[in-house]
Amino acid sequence: MFKKAIALLLLFVSCSLFSQQLTLKHYEGKETTFNTKVVIDSISFTGFNLKINVDDSLATLDNISNINKKLNAEGNFKFTLNDNIANISYSSGNVITVHKAMTLFEITTKPKQGFSAVIYEVTDDSFFNYDSINQAYNSKDQKIEKTIIHPKPFFSSDKIVFGILMLILGFVFYTESSKKSGWKTFYKYVPALLICYVLPAILSSFGIISDKYSETYMIASRFLLPAALILMTLSIDLKGVFNLGPKALIMFFTGTIGIIIGGPLAILLISFVYPEAVGGMGPDAVWRGLSTLAGSWIGGGANQAAMYEIYEYSPDKYGAMVLVDIVVANLWMAILLLGIGKSQKIDNWLKADNSAIEHLKVKVSAFADKIKRNPTLSELMIMLALAFGGVSLAHFGASNITDYLTSNFDAVKDKDGALSFLGSSFFWMITIATAFGITLSYTKAKNYEGAGASKIGSIFIYILVASIGMKMDLGKVLENPGLIAIGLVWMTFHAALLILVAKLIRAPFFFLAVGSQANVGGAASAPIVASAFHPSLTSVGVLLAVFGYVVGTYGAILCTILMEMASKV
Template identity: 40%
Template sequence: MISSDPVILGIVASTLGAIFYTSQQQHVFWQKLYQYIPVMVMCYFLPSLFNAFGLIDTSNSQLASIASRYIMPVCLCLLIISVDVHSLLQLGPKLIILFLIGAVGIVVGGPLTLMLFAYFVPETLPWNGADAVWKGMATLAGNWVGGTANQLAMKEVFQVGDNIFSIMITVNVVFSALWMSFLLFCANHSAKIDVWLQADTHQIEKLQQSACHLKTSTKKVPSLNDYMSIFAVGFGVMGLGHGVADFLAPFFSHHYPALARLSFTSEFFWIVIVVSLVSFGLSFTKVRQLEAVGASKTSSLMLYFLIAIMGLQMDVTSIADFPIYFLIGAIWLLFHAILVVIVGCMMRAPVAYMAIASQCNLGGAASSPVVAIAFHKSFAPVAVLLSVFGYCVATYMAWLCGELLKAVTP
């Protein structure tokens, strides 16, 4: 098994190059393949096969940390600086409503799922002790509404055992990956789905037209100086985010530890907050003109590396180890999805709204922009804002879910 990070990174880069090369071929095989499996999904799933077949060992790899802490903030910055704030505000409240509905689907869907298993197969699950199934599900609720910090907070709140906690981490990784792949597939067919749903896409079209106008009206051939400016802004804002996070996270952890429930003690939380706010402010300045010289293309390059590195963490073969818990996760996720789709159809919301709202719940700030960009790059700031909001409310909602899970436990 290959465990060297430089070698793994080289394999990832070669894989991405092969995917993009074959996606441009005119042969009927490649045309059909990428018609049903979009490039973004291929970039995610193909690296996961290296892990599944034992070709690569990422247990001690630092690539995932580098991707989430360095590549993702730079990518976010370059996407946000070109956003049209006015058009963004015209999207209306549907996204927020769907996000909250998705969170409710997780909080309520967990207890309903547990009730089904308690009624039909009560003997297959542990109900008491530190490794009780309801305790593990409470931690998963924290991750699915917010993120890893919220999941860790629930572990401490409910005194969850390490065995059930590790199982739920695996369930989260697998289903978050599978669900994101499904949403990316939907993005590739969003126009047909919106027509079938008779969705109102008026506001999305306005946002897309605004973004396209900025890209085409001032587009020019980028120079070396332009690329240097892009990297200076992206990595400069990333560095600022880390600097502030290195100060604020320990400060709140030492002086206000109770605010851990709001993720104030998480460095990643502050990195996302600072990068988003600074980039948002820069979008009102001349820095926004970097979009005309390839800021979004540079961010897309980083984004695909981020997607591939995330794919390396997924091991689909782990489903066979704990099938009952993965079945719980599947049914629980189904409750969430059905509720989001029903409310979305009632509001005639586009599939982009449903997908982004759902991924902001299940994936958080690290992956929600990936799904958002699959529909349109202008959605990335919205996805980040919703994900950050999820971090703030996730601990409370997960605690409520945990109490409901405990109440329905036989």
């Protein structure tokens, strides 16, 4: 048995009035003591009263510490701890204005063994401006998400987790290149990329590693992914990509339509065999929760958040929808990766004309062979400088663009709005990184492809794949059978429509797979699937995924309207 330890992960307490947000965030400390930051955002105040309860069956309230220096300098901060209840008050003669997240103080708790539920409850949270309560807000108006207590994995240190992921990648590539007949037969049918995804999922399922305690995915998706996009579009033949024809867009929109109609059809079908799974009233109505899946599976995280705000699904039940999203989307991605190993047979069955794709692959490969050389240390350093310099530029641009748009355009700032995706820094990061790589392809920098630019990019992509695999807990597949069933039926309709249209227009499996992932997986996984066919095709996945952000909210709203109608049949 692996050692079991419990860690507090995250508690969000957000309020709808005055766009204020009070947040409690955990960061890992000692095994027996946990510190939780209490953070406030978007508010002006001269004082506040907070009352925070800690369930004494779960943990012991130990202390209030690390009080914000500005608060101490400009006013009086007081607190009392009685029976696991923290009463905190503050008053100042000056108005304190907070534009971005500011930590007020930290709560120290000592968890008890064996708990797995809510640990904090905010019962009083009044913020005052001078002597009036014109900016006070009521707990009843808040959306309080339960604190999730996750079992600590056997390895929780990122230093160790990253090493394990690299060992997995090394093992996969070593066995894939093996000349032994057993491995050759295995990888003939199972793509190496799929194994790089599945092995971390298995370790996560057995509690050896966990994405809940690791920042590996965050680092891979925010640093390595944009770097990979730059390196893999460095030598892009943009004209060749456009010459692929309209089938890429047709399959993308087919995938979108499959999600839009698949949701209500899944509700209708499941309602005949398991009506409880599609019921619920008011905020607990299942169709409201499924709206967040529609947002995620057509666009991405920003669209999913928009649907959550628009349809106000119960926060207590939202975690189950996130589980369905992770399980079903990742299972579908695994199937697509498995299909890549048999893409030629699938194309033959579809009677697909993939000549344009093959021409692009040959053209890019010929260019790479023409300039191929053993890279020098200088060339390697320059390639990394271009990649991570571009990443820096992408993050800088994304931060400033999102700040400007959210500050000046209500349509972007409004999380309920269809244009809320423009306030996503991830969207702009991917867009800028891709544009930077395409720009370099018109310069002499494209010759670095001969020194292995796309190969370095592929390394980054495989690390991202392994970190995504770590997010998949195979043991949770059957935790919510009703919702999982809806998700699986929904994805089946999506897949069936894609196959039907691909057969009718004779579209290659590449367009089917990438068109689907541009919807369901978004900008993080569409390039992975595209690059699995050939590095030169990575940009196709990126461009379609970015387009998914644009149509995501609109498509999800239409899907939700249909799901609401279906749930009442």
